[in-house]
Amino acid sequence: MADGAPEESRVRIDLTAVVVAVDAGQPYVLTVDTAEAPGIALPSGPLVAGQRTLQAGLRAWVEAQTKCRLEYVEQLYTFGDRTSNPLDGGEGVTHRAVSIAYLALVSMPMEQLEMQAHWLSWYALFPWEDRREGPHPLLGELHDDLLAKARPAANRAWRQRVDLLFGTGQLPWDEERTLERYEMLYNAGLVDEAFRDREEPIPATPRTNSGVSLAADHRRITATAISRLRAKIKYRPVLFELMPPDFTLSQLQKTAEALSGIPLHKQNFRRLVEQQNLVEETGGVATDTGGRPAKLMRFREDVLLERPRPGLRVSASRRMGAV
Amino acid sequence: MADGAPEESRVRIDLTAVVVAVDAGQPYVLTVDTAEAPGIALPSGPLVAGQRTLQAGLRAWVEAQTKCRLEYVEQLYTFGDRTSNPLDGGEGVTHRAVSIAYLALVSMPMEQLEMQAHWLSWYALFPWEDRREGPHPLLGELHDDLLAKARPAANRAWRQRVDLLFGTGQLPWDEERTLERYEMLYNAGLVDEAFRDREEPIPATPRTNSGVSLAADHRRITATAISRLRAKIKYRPVLFELMPPDFTLSQLQKTAEALSGIPLHKQNFRRLVEQQNLVEETGGVATDTGGRPAKLMRFREDVLLERPRPGLRVSASRRMGAV
DNA sequence: TCAAAAGTGTTATCCTTACACCCATGT
DNA sequence: ACATGGGTGTAAGGATAACACTTTTGA
Numbered sequence: 001m002a003d004g005a006p007e008e009s010r011v012r013i014d015l016t017a018v019v020v021a022v023d024a025g026q027p028y029v030l031t032v033d034t035a036e037a038p039g040i041a042l043p044s045g046p047l048v049a050g051q052r053t054l055q056a057g058l059r060a061w062v063e064a065q066t067k068c069r070l071e072y073v074e075q076l077y078t079f080g081d082r083t084s085n086p087l088d089g090g091e092g093v094t095h096r097a098v099s100i101a102y103l104a105l106v107s108m109p110m111e112q113l114e115m116q117a118h119w120l121s122w123y124a125l126f127p128w129e130d131r132r133e134g135p136h137p138l139l140g141e142l143h144d145d146l147l148a149k150a151r152p153a154a155n156r157a158w159r160q161r162v163d164l165l166f167g168t169g170q171l172p173w174d175e176e177r178t179l180e181r182y183e184m185l186y187n188a189g190l191v192d193e194a195f196r197d198r199e200e201p202i203p204a205t206p207r208t209n210s211g212v213s214l215a216a217d218h219r220r221i222t223a224t225a226i227s228r229l230r231a232k233i234k235y236r237p238v239l240f241e242l243m244p245p246d247f248t249l250s251q252l253q254k255t256a257e258a259l260s261g262i263p264l265h266k267q268n269f270r271r272l273v274e275q276q277n278l279v280e281e282t283g284g285v286a287t288d289t290g291g292r293p294a295k296l297m298r299f300r301e302d303v304l305l306e307r308p309r310p311g312l313r314v315s316a317s318r319r320m321g322a323v
Numbered sequence: 324m325a326d327g328a329p330e331e332s333r334v335r336i337d338l339t340a341v342v343v344a345v346d347a348g349q350p351y352v353l354t355v356d357t358a359e360a361p362g363i364a365l366p367s368g369p370l371v372a373g374q375r376t377l378q379a380g381l382r383a384w385v386e387a388q389t390k391c392r393l394e395y396v397e398q399l400y401t402f403g404d405r406t407s408n409p410l411d412g413g414e415g416v417t418h419r420a421v422s423i424a425y426l427a428l429v430s431m432p433m434e435q436l437e438m439q440a441h442w443l444s445w446y447a448l449f450p451w452e453d454r455r456e457g458p459h460p461l462l463g464e465l466h467d468d469l470l471a472k473a474r475p476a477a478n479r480a481w482r483q484r485v486d487l488l489f490g491t492g493q494l495p496w497d498e499e500r501t502l503e504r505y506e507m508l509y510n511a512g513l514v515d516e517a518f519r520d521r522e523e524p525i526p527a528t529p530r531t532n533s534g535v536s537l538a539a540d541h542r543r544i545t546a547t548a549i550s551r552l553r554a555k556i557k558y559r560p561v562l563f564e565l566m567p568p569d570f571t572l573s574q575l576q577k578t579a580e581a582l583s584g585i586p587l588h589k590q591n592f593r594r595l596v597e598q599q600n601l602v603e604e605t606g607g608v609a610t611d612t613g614g615r616p617a618k619l620m621r622f623r624e625d626v627l628l629e630r631p632r633p634g635l636r637v638s639a640s641r642r643m644g645a646v
Numbered sequence: 647t648c649a650a651a652a653g654t655g656t657t658a659t660c661c662t663t664a665c666a667c668c669c670a671t672g673t
Numbered sequence: 674a675c676a677t678g679g680g681t682g683t684a685a686g687g688a689t690a691a692c693a694c695t696t697t698t699g700a
Contacts, residue, residue, distance in 0.1 A: 011370060013334050013421065047334060047403075047421075054403040054421070078401040078423050080370075080377040098336065098370075098377070100401050100421075160628040174631045250679075268663065270680075291678030292670040305483040309497065573652075591690065593653080598688095614651030615697035636689095653696070660689075669680070 016044035018225035021108035028119035105241035248294035339367035341548035344431035351442035428564035571617035
């Protein structure tokens, strides 16, 4: 196995999970503090023999590292390029890492999850993605930094793309493009990972506006998860995976807003839920609302068998920062 | 390495490509006849050392096996479960296969591609997915076979799902659910792969209605590609990856119909293309139309920088079999 | 002159968006 | 009584789906 012709390389496969939960209107990802890797990381581990499926392996790792039992799981993406840290075994042995990333959704009775894991607000990672109170105050700053990076040559295209993604112009904000926005910041050298991956020193001037970074490429993976989830709630009823069995329509809307990062129009949201027949009344009411008690609802599992593509085509309320 | 605690297993990673092209209004996938594996297969090969990225590895394999140079490539899904054939190395050594599948789109001057590869019409694999001339004649037969498989217990749910996916009732046909339809047929034992994977003999009664099968799980991978592509043309201008530089609007529509498998309304299709500003006139005309000459168009690359999500929200023409 | 395909104008309908307003409860 | 959030009716605008029709070429 010394050298020579291209040979099958020894490949280490990592299974990585983005476990999402929403509590009190805030979205969280599950993280672990590993002694080995520096910084905060997503739960993950190598694919080992004996697991029948990839998903089974993933569930086992997450449970071992965080005691969190997963319900809904879907595959996100397989990272194997520069974006995944090489983890070279040294000694010239070709030894690359491929990581298969998954998105998991859990309904969180928050108290229940006091473990060696932490729930990290995902807007700590991507502050600019939270526009529920209007465009994020740091957005203008980011936008300017990005424009400043425009190399003369690709000037026009770059500027247009900055405007398209970070939408300070008249173009509407597209909340689904979280990944593309992160990648643009990465390419512009505006997030720490960009330096870390090239083994350059991180600039002394602290970037307060570009969010918390994670170990390896875990922040990129999280951005992938957010993009996927924001898109998916529009055509599949995955939102309900994050809800307790009974909930009020307001709680449902708060959850949708937490994920999308944009404020939603109350009436339209309700009509949408209603006409899609996504929920039914339980008969109970929630009295801890601070105002009129709200009817309790539950998800109608049957919609999965009835409607072709049930989901909430959430649309921003113009009121604040939708554009 | 004999036995004992779960250890990192030796994993073989395959890169597999679904290369799609459209010619004369028919959609094709690129296939190879491998001497080793039985039957028709997609181009694929193991991930080897020396390739910088997964995509680079994929491109190399496809080019080596088919002489086809890829342009547009996107990752589809990573298969590692029962769905991917185990390829056990025998001798009790744990040796599973994970295959990372990609979708590639090529613009095909058909004549140019006379190589050791073959272009297989994708409706040979999935006859029921072609509804351009109305619901496929064999659909009713398939539908009945599926209902006959309903176990008494899961009866209602199964029947409803059959109706939802194979839409003989009043539910509309959802062309994007190609993968789910294939998987339902697989689970019902109505495609040959279901028996092959369990190493059971394929029933003697030939299934003329369930299409041609491919090696390993390649037909499932192709179904994944079709689902993805049918969804994606609606919000990203990937359709143009399949077109020659200059084309007429009719050719564009024929291509969209070939992919979607449903007839489109001419007028509305044109308005959509126009109002989305997806194309511009080249000035030339095509005179080989058989009727009035058509204006030649080209894709406006700029839309990628202008519009938030350009695509063709193609909608079936009611005329034939849309419902 | 006819067939065949390109290309256009117009209308009814539905969905989306936003407005304003009323209801039921705790303090 | 009033603050707070729950819940509803309705109208304007735009996108969609379908209609029928005209234009330009080759045979």
